Amino acid sequence: MVGGEDKIREIAGRLLREGEVDLIIGYEKGTLPLRSTPSFIRDQNDLYKLIWDPTCDINLSKYLHGRDEKIGILAKGCDARSIVVCGSEGQIDMGKVVIIGLPCSGVIDRKKIEAEMEGREVLEATFADQSLVIRGEGFEEVLPIKGFMDDSCLSCRHRNPPVYDVLVGEPLPEITGANEYAEVDELESKSAEERWGYFVEEMGSCIRCYSCRNVCPMCYCKECFVDETMPAWFGKTNELTDTIIYHLVRAIHLTGRCVDCGACSRACPMDINLKALTKKAEKIARERFNFEVGLTTEEAPVLGVFKEDDSEEFII
Amino acid sequence: MNHKVIAKDGIREFIDGLIEEYRVFAPVEGKKILRLREISSGEEACLDFYNTKMSSKEALFPQNEVLFTYKKDREAIEKEATSPMKREQVLFGVRPCDAKGVTLTDVFFSSGEHRDQPYLEKRDRTAIVGLACNRPLNTCFCTSTGGSPFGKEGMDLLLVDLGERYLVEILTERGERLLGAAHGLRDATEEDMKLAQRLSNEADNAFSKELPTEGLSERLDGMFEDPIWDTIHQKCVGCGICTFVCPTCWCFDVVDEEKANGAIRIRLWDTCQLPLFTLQGSGFNPRPSGKERLRQRVMHKLNYFPKEFGSLACVGCGRCVRECPVNLDIREIIETIMSM
Amino acid sequence: MKVNAEEKGSKAKKGGNPDDGWEPKIIAFLCNWCSYAGADLAGISRLQYPPNIRVVRVPCSSRVSPYFIIKSLQQGWDGVLVSGCHPGDCHYISGNLVARRRFAVLKDMLDYMGIEPGRVSFSWVSAAEGERFSKVVAEVVEGVKALGPARRLVKVS
């Protein structure tokens, strides 16, 4: 995964030079260790900024909404799939998007690294093939990237973007045999009481900052249901049930649309495990409607259509 | 002599003493988040930390508070303002940047013809026990916004961690009263004071780079229509984190919620980064996109507020830098503005 | 979805359990063409069924959005029943088929989040099935009564 940067700059440069795109959206080095930040490049001599390493965890497809210029976008497997979903929902004009596919071996989870550091501040972090060198005040540690990878990436089924216009480097072998629903299964095995306790405890610290909604490429409604006033369905304060309902309804809206890129959980300042809900939404799409999210723009969204033989075991 | 010293293992006892008389808030290590919470014993307080995830504004200007309730039976409507807090409260272990944030909030909420009584009433009954920063974070820049890791603004007592004892500086008469709950206090010796001064100098020099904020608000005066705003906001996804974690963001929304036989009027945090903040009934929105909204956040903190109240409405705590999901760094914005 | 003050008032005072005479309150969204007519038939045929449901007539089961159901649970209803036409009978051809997917996702999510499965139930009752309607209601009321008053997701403010 590391080292593809010069290839990316070369492809991006060609697309810009040949006028195939007006804008390249990619990643550049962040102002903090372990952080990358979105980069919007229009002319050649900014291309040097483009980077590609395990800190590039933001789902850039969020920036495609509402733009009508030709855009070259760097997309990991999950990002590309969310572009496909947005394309199938008519939110992104696929004709105007050039997907620069990035075979991805997984992004890091900063919260896992912070936990490992036990309060010590990370001053610098560099990557050396399979490991991560962390430097701080009076300490230096070498961590295996695999041990601090985002959970979604550990069981990722699409390390290579299923849809792309140009691929950077060679495709990676796909992961097989990982149970991506391990956490969801484990929660499902618990009693309703325990599950309710788990979600009350997790959602209890939510401050309703809506970063999970605003970093998610699937959330593009002009007026979100929590902002509606006529009628005001649910409360706007961070009272417990209103907060749980906000996350519950957002998860319902993600069924058959969420590609489990993990951007929401990574963005949450209060470290709420949002993936426990979004992964369940994805699991429902797969198990109940046998729908694999984000592979082709032809398939209609799960909740937009119906089949005669849809399961109805829950109906009495 | 307003400098005392208390042994480190005496601090829990001091907090327990305070708890008898006051409601005490202190940094508490939640499941994964360090936040200012009300504690029922000194043990719960965590005093070895960089800074809390959310600022101490949580205890004075809670995310949602009921302004008043009203009951509605057939004819009469009686409304009853929320009763003021009975017991005084103490915010223990507040960092200098947060304490300065509190003073800026006080200035704003008591300015103008209409004072914000719900906040000010709580503030008058709140004592702040500060904890100096021996180790500022790489993202902290309080010295660039007129503050300092050993700053005293807004505090009643300032604790300085000297190793196995705390130097306690009494800053107000209320602070002195608080010390009544502490046992085993002794006057600070010359050596204590020298050590504290050394730690203070070390902390001041710990800042990797100084941000150029001299003349920042004057420079912003003519920059409302500057083209930098078109590019600076591009990566912002417009969520509310930067304003909710910020010690100097006090904008709020007011909503009514129905209850069994009446309703309550609630004040809750709001953010200028969301479109609903300025969306009008006619559908017109003076700040339709992220560009205007980011410009408002920067201009209010670094230009509008300083012009009226004389100091930046940013205390350099670095929370918005650390918590932004797309790493939009206000220090970078300040540097860009100053380099224009 | 205005629930009048007394209605909510009585729920707020509840807290009892099945044996001390506590009666669950269940909101039932009945589709106008089939289930509502089925309920009407049950009434005309003098069929007895528990009086715990409060009926809201909707044009079609697909008119019932997840917000109705979740808001009902939040306002303190002990149970929610949504009943529509059998697949193929829908006056609007595919209303119930679209609703079926929506309810499936909602039910899975509510169960996953820890709302007791018996709280929210869905059924197909046609206009001719007065008998079946009374049985469905009895079954739902029994299920909710066993669960006791709703506590989870109820907004107590």
Place this chain on the structure above:
Amino acid sequence: MTNPYVPHIAVLRRIITENAMNDIKTFEVEFEDAEAARNFNYKPGQFGMVSYFGAGECPIGIASSPTDERSIEFTIKKVGVVTTALHNSMVGDKIGVRGPYGNGWPIEAMEGHNVLIVGAGFAFTTLRSLAKYILNEDNRGRFGDLTVLYGARNPGELIYKYDLNSWEKRDDIDLILTVDRGDESWTKRVGYVPTILEETSASSENAVAVICGPPIVIRLSMPILTKLGFTPEKTYLSLEMRMKCGIGKCGRCNVGDKFVCQDGPVFSQKELQEMPKEY
């Protein structure tokens, strides 16, 4: 220190439907508590925060004139949650009112001058308050000629018809009414407010202009006013922003470093030229 957010309870005494579309009504309210009534001394152009308990609160311009003894009127258009709740209420219902807030029309600057009032559509509420204030016999002498140009989409949408009729009979006010589209019963002018403003070309000599209306009317009328000689210092507008507190604390109604609820809503065109174009 009293809680500035708690409104006083007021009873709806009279509700008048003002337009054919039945979405603009004038509510006359009377405070339940006499002391609150005494303290509610307002100027034309100020606004109050009107609450419907359970629905919320919104800023509404005070439509009555301070000279109407103790009757306080709010003209409200049915748009959102609170206004709809108010429109569904009846005489005798209780609502909440607090205020008055804002700076109001610059009465002092108008004294000894001719006054041109330009109003369009529903935004005529506080202008009517100003006109009634000037026309009051105790105040009329302090002002020069009064010209009122008021237009609406069609005759049914003209509000305060009862006031307009009485003003037409007076000789100390030059009332110019216009509608965008007339109907068979309409005998007066037909045309957009800016066009009629240009046609009637009121003299700007020793005169102050006051204008309030939808953004399109403002944008088209300002150049005409300037052409007629109304200098930016002598032209005043009332801005409309979203407001929640009305007392300069909730932070949302700012244009630049000015809070529209406290430093406004009335600004001179000169002030507006120096403020950022964010309104």
